[in-house]
Amino acid sequence: xxxxxxxxxxxxxxxxxxxxxxxxxxxxxxxxxxxxxxxxxxxxxxxxxxxxxxxxxxxxxxxxxxxxxxxxxxxxxxxxxxxxxxxxxxxxxxxxxxxxxxxxxxxxxxxxxxxxxxxxxxxxxxxxxxxxxxxxxxxxxxxxxxxxxxxxxxxxxxxxxxxxxxxxxxxxxxxxxxxxxxxxxxxxxxxxxxxxxxxxxxxxxxxxxxxxxxxxxxxxxxxxxxxxxxxxxxxxxxxxxxxxxxxxxxxxxxxxxxxxxxxxxxxxxxxxxxxxxxxxxxxxxxxxxxxxxxxxxxxxxxxxxxxxxxxxxxxxxxxxxxxxxxxxxxxxxxxxxxxxxxxxxxxxxxxxxxxxxxxxxxxx
Numbered sequence: 001x002x003x004x005x006x007x008x009x010x011x012x013x014x015x016x017x018x019x020x021x022x023x024x025x026x027x028x029x030x031x032x033x034x035x036x037x038x039x040x041x042x043x044x045x046x047x048x049x050x051x052x053x054x055x056x057x058x059x060x061x062x063x064x065x066x067x068x069x070x071x072x073x074x075x076x077x078x079x080x081x082x083x084x085x086x087x088x089x090x091x092x093x094x095x096x097x098x099x100x101x102x103x104x105x106x107x108x109x110x111x112x113x114x115x116x117x118x119x120x121x122x123x124x125x126x127x128x129x130x131x132x133x134x135x136x137x138x139x140x141x142x143x144x145x146x147x148x149x150x151x152x153x154x155x156x157x158x159x160x161x162x163x164x165x166x167x168x169x170x171x172x173x174x175x176x177x178x179x180x181x182x183x184x185x186x187x188x189x190x191x192x193x194x195x196x197x198x199x200x201x202x203x204x205x206x207x208x209x210x211x212x213x214x215x216x217x218x219x220x221x222x223x224x225x226x227x228x229x230x231x232x233x234x235x236x237x238x239x240x241x242x243x244x245x246x247x248x249x250x251x252x253x254x255x256x257x258x259x260x261x262x263x264x265x266x267x268x269x270x271x272x273x274x275x276x277x278x279x280x281x282x283x284x285x286x287x288x289x290x291x292x293x294x295x296x297x298x299x300x301x302x303x304x305x306x307x308x309x310x311x312x313x314x315x316x317x318x319x320x321x322x323x324x325x326x327x328x329x330x331x332x333x334x335x336x337x338x339x340x341x342x343x344x345x346x347x348x349x350x351x352x353x354x355x356x357x358x359x360x361x362x363x364x
Contacts (some may be wrong), residue, residue, distance in 0.1 A: 013046060016039045020036065037102075041102060048094045048095045055084065055091045059088050062077065062084045063081055066080070100347075100350045103172070103175075105171045105206040106169075107168060108207055109167075109170065109171075109206075110171050110174050111164050112162070112163050112202060112205075113205070114158070114201070114203075115159065115160045115161075116157060116198075119196065119197070119198025121157060123157075124158055125153075125157035125188070126183040126199075127158050127200035128157045128158045128161075129308075130200055131161045131163070133333060134165070136332055137333040138170075139333065141169075141173070143167030145163055147161065148163060150257065164270075174204055176342040178305075179202060180200075182197060182199045183198050183308045183309075184196075184308070185310035199304065207274050207277075208274045208276065209273075213280070215269070215276070222242065222244050225239055226239055227256040227259075239261065240256065241261075241264060242256070242261060242264040242265045246276065251276070305318060308327055308330075312327075320342060
């Protein structure tokens with residue numbers, strides 16, 4: 001096969017290198033971050049192409065030598081041809097993977113919203129289990145995390161929790177957690193020992209930087225009110241809680257974690273920017289529905305991405321049909337086996353969807 005002609009990638013890399021030395025670009029953190037990420041991608045592609053060219057040259061030389069020899073020397077040359085061919089195949093596979101479009105949210109912080117869904121208070125208790133599971137997983141990965149909002153339920157569960165997780169690979173490893181999660185266990189409120197099925201929903205969003213999303217203040221309706229705890233009792237004597245409505249989209253964010261109205265407003269704006277970023281990304285991609293809707297669905301028990309069965313100590317991810325009998329370890333934050341399997345499945349699907357698979361890699 002012909003060695004790929006990817007000079008266009010080298011040209012794009014050189015053009016970006018020029019931009020990265022431009023003072024105007026250096027003064028725009030958002031643009032600088034995007035260009036730097038793309039430059040690194042192109043550097044990797046160019047390096048693989050160079051290895052591929054070397055491997056092709058080695059294979060051609062080995063074949064030529066093989067054709068000129070006979071006897072034992074010819075057998076040794078055959079082994080060199082085989083080794084050179086294997087090396088070329090590895091380079092081709094590396095190039096296919098490098099050319100798969102990268103997730104634009106890689107490297108971003110992650111916002112996770114966890115809510116009880118179907119099952120009454122048992123759903124809220126399970127939502128708390130998930131909330132604590134993700135915090136433990138973040139600790140295992142040495143990611144930073146911050147609880148932005150936490151609304152406790154009446155029996156020590158949570159109605160809703162919003163957390164932000166920060167880490168270089170946090171988005172990559174958490175993005176597949178979005179969706180309805182189903183639990184099968186005997187609730188603490190069940191006197192007959194019967195197993196009940198309940199569900200909680202997890203939404204995963206990329207965190208937007210302030211400079212990325214410009215919000216017109218005239219498009220916001222801001223209401224203030226007193227913070228309340230479980231059962232609706234007042235926990236604050238001042239109007240510190242904030243509710244922000246983005247009029248064009250109808251998005252509503254309420255925040256009451258902090259005692260300061262200013263702090264609650266800042267956190268609410270952070271959540272709003274992240275939701276608006278996701279809407280904008282989906283608009284550009286031409287998708288018809290919000291990621292939030294596709295992840296959460298109706299929150300029903302029959303709609304699930306994962307099932308947690310306490311009686312059998314079993315967790316099943318239905319998307320990849322993976323079952324592990326170590327639910328206790330998963331709830332303790334040991335999620336890597338599930339996450340790695342989801343990432344491997346994503347990578348396999350991307351390679352199968354790629355137009356490069358099964359086709360010559362020559363690019364004019």
